[in-house]
Amino acid sequence: MNIKEVAQKYDLTADTLRYYEKVGLIPKVNRNEVGYRDFTEEDINWVEFAKCMRNAGMSVEALSKYVALFQKGDSTIAERKQILLDQQAIMAEKLSDLQATYKRLTKKVDNYDSHIAKFEEEKLENKEHV
Amino acid sequence: MNIKEVAQKYDLTADTLRYYEKVGLIPKVNRNEVGYRDFTEEDINWVEFAKCMRNAGMSVEALSKYVALFQKGDSTIAERKQILLDQQAIMAEKLSDLQATYKRLTKKVDNYDSHIAKFEEEKLENKEHV
DNA sequence: ATAAACCTTAAAGTGTACTCTAAAGCAAGT
């Protein structure tokens, strides 16, 4: 699969995919005879994983470190797991913050609804008195 | 309350608070005789709100627009509510993405646990055979 | 009265993560 097809599949740009490879968010992609990237199924899985993790807020630094360790083999399993655990902790906190703020926002919107109702009522009253 | 105290209270820097005022994330703060900021209770509530919303990923642009509308009075209620609704939708999507990725990460960590167990076993076996 | 610790501003600088540009080569259609 060429770079454009992969980009379209994951709603990224070709530039972003090249950047991801350059900084190690995905492993190096094999090239064809003339030097064009040819993404294998496995490359594509890495792209999906990278997009998912970046989307969840994992830093480029942490993710590229994870990918680099992965390529070093089994001896890095414990270190890799620790990166995932750290990320999980970060996400857990983000999740609870976001949930709390979401609830707060819901209440605020409800409040606006009552205020708007009141405001509309007042406009109506003004009309009646003109 | 002076800028340093407010900064400490919300674990922000004085620089960040000045920046928040400058870009309209909080309304203009009153000054004392010599031009130093003197945060009222209301100012402080705005700081808390700004920190919470920024923390939840609301853009500086959207939040400053909201604050500006707020200061224009009741006629902007509908527009303000729409900003909150838009933000709520953004947060809802982020929440579900984050939840899904969190679960995925949990599974991955579990997988690492079994791999590590297997790896340790292999190391043990190697020892036994030496 | 002098030092240390606060405050002010405008403007420049930083970090993160892309995103774009320039200059070039390759491939397919007419």
Add this chain to the structure above:
DNA sequence: ACTTGCTTTAGAGTACACTTTAAGGTTTAT
């Protein structure tokens, strides 16, 4: 052969949200 559209690279540029700097004024303690 030429045009259109794809690919490559290195390196410059951008967006966002701060963060630091410089140059100065104020307050407090000694």
